[in-house]
Every structure is written in structure tokens, then in C-alpha cells.
Amino acid sequence: MSYRQPNPPGTFALIAATVFPTVVIVIEWITGLCAGAFFDPLPTPGHVAMVATVPIVNVLLWRAMRSDAPAPSWLIVAGTAASVIAASYALIFLPLLPFALVGIVFMGVGLLPFAPVVALIHAARWTLWLAGGRRAWRPMTGGALLGLAALVLADLPATMTQVALDRYERGGAERADAIALMRRMGDSDLLLRQAYGDSTRPASIVGGLIFRSRTGLFGNAFTSTGDARELYYRVTGQAFNAVPRPARRDNRFAWDEDRGGEDVGGRVPGLSLGQSRIDGSVNERDSLAYLEWTIDLVNKGARQQEARFTLALPEGAVVSRATLWVNGEPREASIAGRGAVKAAYQRVVSVSRDPLLVTTDGAQRLLVQAFPVPPNATMKLRIGVTAPFAIAADGARTLALPRIVERNFDTDAALVHALWVEGGRPVRANLGDGALTGGHHRLTLPQIAAPRRTTATVAAVGKAGPIAVEQRIERGAMGQGPLMLVVDGSADMAATLPVLGKALDAITPGRIVGMVTAADTPATVAPAPWSPAQAARVRDALAAIRPVGGQDDRAALAQALRAMPRGDATILWLHGAQPVRFTATEPALEQALDRLPALPRLVRYQAVAGRALVVPGERWFDSARLPTPGGDPVADLRALLASGPGWQVERAATSPGAATGSAHLVRLWAADQLAGEGEAPAKSRETAIRLAHRLNIVTPVSGAVVLETDKEYKDGDLPVPDSDAVPTVPEPETWALLILTALAALWLWRRQRRAVAA
Structure with a gap:
């Protein structure tokens, strides 16, 4: 008896059922057409293997249809399983088919979504024919179950990821369930791709079907990258942009959706830090330094890109210069109101000109944006920083270097930062990126042994009179007020929590101390005088923390504020990187x-380099202390917890007189004065902006922007920058000239003394 079909399938059917789907799979895997535009049908190697079985099984079915022998039962099982797999993909692609019909006229691209449908039609028809006339329900049932099992196993992590994201987007109490589900069963790699915006629709087939059952055939399937980034942090404890963009085939279609915004955003393929140098001069008398960081950004891609990074400054420092090289020539930044410089930057970005924007992002943090970095070319920029030396209780003076703590570009493992600092104790060094980012390399000055007073003056300009500032470095008692600890329970705090327990003995007995923890299971220690019993309660609460994922510390901060509403109190917030702008507000805070x-x-100790969470425009965050961690966290925390005598630095306006100090002292004084003016009334805000412009400093009320031409400054109602008004680091030739001048002056003075004596 012959089992051959009367009209067996020919070559055209073979091409349609096997070659066509195979070509589509290869095209999608190489180019990521669907992944870049809609959703990723092949998110994992498991999906590729599963989908590849469909054309393979179709080849076997085609041969069986042309054979006189009966088809084996295993082929009926395989054919049914392949039909189930093809049917699931056909359902996912179903909403695209009407649009695909239009796309057929464009080089046939519109044919690609029809591959699952064509494969399904042939697999199902051939399987039914080969199973006909026999008791085929058992192998077909087994095949259907096998196909469903393959889909579920391949899709389970992706499905759970999509379900978790969906729950997280709903907000409220469901967010905690979403985090727990994602930690148990989700796929962090798929979530990372969602955070980068590489797959904006459900990547899983089963997850997509679940989603369609709730939203309808044409429901909105787009996932907020903000929610995906937030969930990635809550699950892993890492910022999504601390991890390079997944090395996927669809990167060529990746779009930088954060361009021109206020977030650093994801890593941009092909964008990297090429060269880096830090030049500086130290003023030992004034206990400060001026540093200029010059970097070259390299774009190896084929499109213009925007470079963005967060710069962490030393405590008390302020940016006093920003420069961008335009057509090979350095152009200085214009200092103006924060809103005005942002508007000018966004306007120029839209027409692909050459702007640089520098604005504050909370205390001691700057957001730097530069566009465009040309394709297969470099962009050069410079940031100037005026920074005071920190003075320890024993008089030791140290200065941490500025650091890049968040970036949308890569750095080569072999990159070195060339450091050259004159004055004080000269430094010549090549620092690895890890050494600089860790903040452990410090400039040093001799210990202070006696109080100092220095006066600095900035000359009058037009109708604005001179500004005189006196800096006093004196010995005094540190704050004895109440202390409230807020401790972050994120994963990157695992190494710091035991250290905090060792540093608690630096707290003065009798000082009022309380604690709030931000963890999966939060805890509170009510404020009470420091004693062995209170210390035990604090240590027990610390021991109960299980560092996991990334925590939202805002509720803990609100609780600490309510527990300690006193102007003489201190909240010491110990936390890891806080890399996200949470999409939901925290009404209590x-x-x-x-x-x-x-x-x-507010005093913050950030144990791990990264972004520091702020509430935009809040004076409390803008005026916070944020010291750079050193190499010894126990010593760092002891210094923050201690309340004994120490050296204090105060700067205050005074009457103009004989100036003995650097104009940088006036900049540091002004930065302190303007730290909390971000939300000031319009009149006082205008006064603050004028002061920032006059002293060329970036503050919460002001920003720095470099535009390509003077006309663009005027069109944006911005002052045209004066290159002679910015501070500079003396070149080696200048230092040599100064030394020769000093030696000549000394020789003339000694000669005059000898003449008088004779």
C-alpha cells in the first residue's frame, strides 16, 4: 500500500516551508530588523534552536510526503510540535501582517513577518495528511505537549521578566511583588536590554500572548525604559549603564534616546574615552588647588553621538571653567542661568552644531554633555575645578581628585590619566582608571599647626563693587548635636556594613543617636542618648540587614527627618550608588x-562610586556634604561620627583691603552662598546668577554652555564669554618665568640690603 500523496509537494513547497523560514531566521539573527523596531523574536540561543527546528522538521515532512513508506510516529510528534511553535510565532506577528503587506513593495522586506504563517500552514497540513487514517491522536497530543513545553521552557525567564515589568509599571504594592518575582525567576540580561531600549515589546512569545490577552490585539505594548532601568537597579543593585550595552546583533539600530536630556543614559556603542590629563596648581597658603581635566572623546561609530557623564567633585569644590575645542580652537563657556543654558544647548543640539553643557546634579556632582562627537573622529573638552583641601583633626591636608562616576561611553582597561600638579608638593603620575574612580589618590600638603587668616578680593566691574572674602582656618569643637543614621541595604553596601559597626565607638557617649535602615525588611532605632544599650540596639539592627538588590532610600530619609526635625542635628546617610531617578514620587519625603x-x-557617605540620588531643586540635597571616601572606610566613618575638636574653615564677606589670597577663595565662598539658591525667588535668583556669571562658576542657579559662534550666544540672550576672565593653570614656561622673576627679585633685594649696610 502506498502512503504517497496523490499530488506530492514539489520544489516550490520545499522552498516556502524550509528555505524561506531559514532565510528569515538568519536575516533576523544577523541584522536584528524586528528586534530593533518592534520586539526580539530570538532573545536567547534557546529560542534560536527552538525556531530552527521548524524548517528542519518541514524538510523531513516534505520527504515523507513524497515517500511510499508510512511516516513514523516520532515524525508525527515532531510535526505537531513544530506546528505549535510556528503557530505561537504567527500569533505574535499577526498585528504586523497588515503593515507587512505595505512593506512588500520595499525590497520585499514586508515578506519576512509571513514566514511563521507559511511554515505553520505547511507543517500542519503535512502532519495532518501523514497522520490520516491512523489512530494519530496520541502522537499528535504528545507533539502538542512537546511544543508547548519547549515554548514554556524557552520563554519562562523572558515571560517572568515581562510579567514583573508589567507589575512594576502598575506601581503601588505590586512593585514589591514584581521585584521578588524578578529576583527569583526573571532574566536580568533581557531586563538589561529593556533598560537600553533594545526590545521595547515583549521579547517572549508566551509573555506576548499573555500581554495580548489583557490589552487586546493592538494594545499598547511598549515598556517604559525608565521603569526597566529602575527595576534593573532594584533587582541587581547596579545601574544599567554600569554594564555595557549587550553585545547584540541589533546594536546597529540602537538609538540614543537620552540625547539632550538630563540623564547620562545607556552606553553608546563606539563611543569611548580616548585620552585624559589632569593639570593643576596648588596654593599652600590658601589651602586650595585649581585643576583642569582635559579629555578626548572618541567616536568609532558611523553616526554623530552625544557624550554624557557625571563628574564627582571633591568636597566643597566648584567648576570655574569649561572649554570645548571647536574647529581646533578652544572656546570658553558662557555662565548664565540654568534654564537659559539648557535651552541654548538643546536648541543647538537639534541642528547638530558644537555645544558643551555643564550643570549641577546635586551636591558635588556635575552633568557634562557634549554634542556632536563626529563619526570616526574625536572631541576635546576641558573642565576647570577650584577645590579646597580637606583638613583632618590632626591638621593633615588632603585633596581628592575629581572622578567620572557615571558615563555613557566606554573606557579602555589600559587607559591612564596623566597627572601633573605644580606647587605645594608637586605630583607627576599616571593613574589607571580604577585608581582615579576609586578616589584613593590624594594630593597632600604639610599639616596645619596654627590658625590662618587670608583675604582675597575680586576687583569691581562696572557698577558692581569689589568683593572681598576672608578665609579663617581655626581650631574648634565639632558638632555635638543629635545624629540620625540612615543606612542603605543595597547589595553594594555589603562590605561597608561591618565597617560601620567597627566605627560606632567614635560616637561621644551621651550624644543623641538614632537609626533608620532602608532594606527589604526596614528597621528603626529610636533616638536616644548614646550608651552601651543604644549601641547594642544599633548593632543588632545593622546585623539584621541582608544586602540585596538596590534599595529606594527615600522613605527612610523621610522617616529620619520626621524623627529629627532640628536645625542643630545631622543626618548621616550611608549609601551605595543611587543611580536612578525613580519614576514614582515619595510624598512623605x-x-x-x-x-x-x-x-x-545632610551628610552623605557614598561607599561605592556612582550616581548620587537627589530630589531636583531641593536645597537640602544641593547643600549636603559629600566627602570623597578614602582608602580606609573605618577611618572615614570615624571622622564623620566623631564630635571632638578639629580644624574648621570659614569664609565670610569682609571689607575690601589688602588682598593676600587667591581669587579662588572668592569663588569657593560664592559657591557656598549659592548652593541652596536653586529654588530661590526670581529676584534673588537673578542676583545669584549675576554673581555666578561674574565669578565664572557653575552652581544650582547657573550653568556653563559653549556654543560655536558669538552669534549663537547673542541669539540665546547669553553673555559672550571672555577668555581673559577664566582661571588657568600656568604652563611650565610660565612657572619657569615666575621662578626666575622671584630669584631676580631676591637678588635685587639682597643687593640693596648690602648697599645700605655698606
Whole structure:
């Protein structure tokens, strides 16, 4: 008896059922056409293997249809399984088919979404024919179950990831469930791709079907990258942009959706840091330094890109210069109101001119944006920083270097930062990127042994009179007020929590101390005088923390504020990187900042390099202390917890007189004065902007922008920058000239003394 079909399938059917789907799979895997535009049908190697079985099984079915022998049962099982797999993909592609019909006229690209449908039609028809006339329900049932099992196994992590994201987007109490589900069963790599915007629709087939059952055939399937980035942090404890963009075939279609915005955003393929040098001069008398960081950004891609990075400054420092090389010539930044410089930058970015924008992002943090970095070319920029030396209780003076703590470009493992600092104790060094980012390399000056007073003056300009500032370095008692600890329970705090327990003995007995923890299971220790019993309660609460994922510390901060609404108190917030702008507000924190009669001083200790969470425009965050961690966290925390005598630096306006100090002292004084003016009334804000412009400093009320031409400054109602008004680092030739001048002056003075004596 012959089992051959009367009209067996020919070559055209073979091509349609096997070659066509195979070509589509290869095209998608190489180019990522669908992944870049809609969703990723092949998110994992498991999906590729599963989908590849469909054309293979179709070849076997085609041969069986042309054979006189009966088809084996295993082929019926395989054919049914292949039909189920093809049917699931056909359902996912179904919403695209009407648009694909239009796309057929464009080089046949519109044919690609029809591959699952064509493969399904042939697999199902041939399987049914070969199973006909026999008791085929058992092998077909087994094949259907096998196909469903393959789909579920391949899709389970992706499905759970999509379900978790969907729950997280709903907000409220479901967010905690979403985080727990994602930690148990989700796929962090797929979530990372969602955070980069590489797959904006459900990447899993089963997850897509679940989603369609709830939203309808044409429901909105787009996932917010903000929610994906936030969930990635909550699950892993890492910023998504701390990890390079997944090395996927669809990177060529990746679009930088953060361009011109206020977030550093994801890594941009092909963009990297090429060269880096830090030049500086130290003023030992004034206990400060001026540093200029010059970097070259390299774009190896084929499109213009925007470079963005967050710069962490030393405590008390301020940016006093920004320069961009345009057509090979350096152009200085214009200092103006924050809103004005942002508007000018965005306007120029839209027409692909050459702007640089520098704005604050909380205390001691700057957001630097530069566009465009030309394809297969470099962009050069420079940031100048005025920074005071930190003075320890024993008089030791140290200065941490500025660091890049968040970036949308890569750095080569072999990159070195060339350091050259004159004055004080000269430094010549080549620092690896890890050494610089870790913040452990410090400039040093001799210990201070006696109080100092220095006066600096900035000359009058037009109708604005001179500004005189006196800096006093004196010995005094440190703050003895109440202390509230806020401890982050994120994964990157695992190494710091035991260290905190060792540093607690630096707290003065009797000082009022309390603690709030931000963890999966938060805890509170009510404020009470420091004693062995209170210390035990604090240590027990610390021991109960299980560092995992990334925590949202805002509720803990609100609770600490309510527990310590005193102006003489201090909140010491110990945390890891806080790399996301949470999409949901925290009403309790906003209410506490708005309504409490007095706010304690905020001191932050960030144990791990990265972004520092702020509430935009809040004076409390803008005026916070944020010291750079050293190489010894126990010593760092002891210094923050201690309340004994130490050296204090105060700067205050004074009457103009004989100036003995650098104009940089005036800049540091002004930076302190303007730190909390981000939300000031319009009149005082205008006064603050004028002061920032006059002293060329970037503050919460001001920003720096470099435009390509003077006309663009005038069109944006911005002052045209004066290159003679910015501070500079003396070149080696200048240092040599100064030394020769000093030696000549000394020789003339000694000669005059000898003549008088004779």
C-alpha cells in the first residue's frame, strides 16, 4: 500500500516551508530588523534552536510526503510540535501582517513577518495528511505537549521578566511583588536590554500572548525604559549603564534616546574615552588647588553621538571653567542661568552644531554633555575645578581628585590619566582608571599647626563693587548635636556594613543617636542618648540587614527627618550608588522637606562610586556634604561620627583691603552662598546668577554652555564669554618665568640690603 500523496509537494513547497523560514531566521539573527523596531523574536540561543527546528522538521515532512513508506510516529510528534511553535510565532506577528503587506513593495522586506504563517500552514497540513487514517491522536497530543513545553521552557525567564515589568509599571504594592518575582525567576540580561531600549515589546512569545490577552490585539505594548532601568537597579543593585550595552546583533539600530536630556543614559556603542590629563596648581597658603581635566572623546561609530557623564567633585569644590575645542580652537563657556543654558544647548543640539553643557546634579556632582562627537573622529573638552583641601583633626591636608562616576561611553582597561600638579608638593603620575574612580589618590600638603587668616578680593566691574572674602582656618569643637543614621541595604553596601559597626565607638557617649535602615525588611532605632544599650540596639539592627538588590532610600530619609526635625542635628546617610531617578514620587519625603520647621544637616557617605540620588531643586540635597571616601572606610566613618575638636574653615564677606589670597577663595565662598539658591525667588535668583556669571562658576542657579559662534550666544540672550576672565593653570614656561622673576627679585633685594649696610 502506498502512503504517497496523490499530488506530492514539489520544489516550490520545499522552498516556502524550509528555505524561506531559514532565510528569515538568519536575516533576523544577523541584522536584528524586528528586534530593533518592534520586539526580539530570538532573545536567547534557546529560542534560536527552538525556531530552527521548524524548517528542519518541514524538510523531513516534505520527504515523507513524497515517500511510499508510512511516516513514523516520532515524525508525527515532531510535526505537531513544530506546528505549535510556528503557530505561537504567527500569533505574535499577526498585528504586523497588515503593515507587512505595505512593506512588500520595499525590497520585499514586508515578506519576512509571513514566514511563521507559511511554515505553520505547511507543517500542519503535512502532519495532518501523514497522520490520516491512523489512530494519530496520541502522537499528535504528545507533539502538542512537546511544543508547548519547549515554548514554556524557552520563554519562562523572558515571560517572568515581562510579567514583573508589567507589575512594576502598575506601581503601588505590586512593585514589591514584581521585584521578588524578578529576583527569583526573571532574566536580568533581557531586563538589561529593556533598560537600553533594545526590545521595547515583549521579547517572549508566551509573555506576548499573555500581554495580548489583557490589552487586546493592538494594545499598547511598549515598556517604559525608565521603569526597566529602575527595576534593573532594584533587582541587581547596579545601574544599567554600569554594564555595557549587550553585545547584540541589533546594536546597529540602537538609538540614543537620552540625547539632550538630563540623564547620562545607556552606553553608546563606539563611543569611548580616548585620552585624559589632569593639570593643576596648588596654593599652600590658601589651602586650595585649581585643576583642569582635559579629555578626548572618541567616536568609532558611523553616526554623530552625544557624550554624557557625571563628574564627582571633591568636597566643597566648584567648576570655574569649561572649554570645548571647536574647529581646533578652544572656546570658553558662557555662565548664565540654568534654564537659559539648557535651552541654548538643546536648541543647538537639534541642528547638530558644537555645544558643551555643564550643570549641577546635586551636591558635588556635575552633568557634562557634549554634542556632536563626529563619526570616526574625536572631541576635546576641558573642565576647570577650584577645590579646597580637606583638613583632618590632626591638621593633615588632603585633596581628592575629581572622578567620572557615571558615563555613557566606554573606557579602555589600559587607559591612564596623566597627572601633573605644580606647587605645594608637586605630583607627576599616571593613574589607571580604577585608581582615579576609586578616589584613593590624594594630593597632600604639610599639616596645619596654627590658625590662618587670608583675604582675597575680586576687583569691581562696572557698577558692581569689589568683593572681598576672608578665609579663617581655626581650631574648634565639632558638632555635638543629635545624629540620625540612615543606612542603605543595597547589595553594594555589603562590605561597608561591618565597617560601620567597627566605627560606632567614635560616637561621644551621651550624644543623641538614632537609626533608620532602608532594606527589604526596614528597621528603626529610636533616638536616644548614646550608651552601651543604644549601641547594642544599633548593632543588632545593622546585623539584621541582608544586602540585596538596590534599595529606594527615600522613605527612610523621610522617616529620619520626621524623627529629627532640628536645625542643630545631622543626618548621616550611608549609601551605595543611587543611580536612578525613580519614576514614582515619595510624598512623605517631599512633605517633610516642605513642612518641617527645621531641617538637620545632610551628610552623605557614598561607599561605592556612582550616581548620587537627589530630589531636583531641593536645597537640602544641593547643600549636603559629600566627602570623597578614602582608602580606609573605618577611618572615614570615624571622622564623620566623631564630635571632638578639629580644624574648621570659614569664609565670610569682609571689607575690601589688602588682598593676600587667591581669587579662588572668592569663588569657593560664592559657591557656598549659592548652593541652596536653586529654588530661590526670581529676584534673588537673578542676583545669584549675576554673581555666578561674574565669578565664572557653575552652581544650582547657573550653568556653563559653549556654543560655536558669538552669534549663537547673542541669539540665546547669553553673555559672550571672555577668555581673559577664566582661571588657568600656568604652563611650565610660565612657572619657569615666575621662578626666575622671584630669584631676580631676591637678588635685587639682597643687593640693596648690602648697599645700605655698606
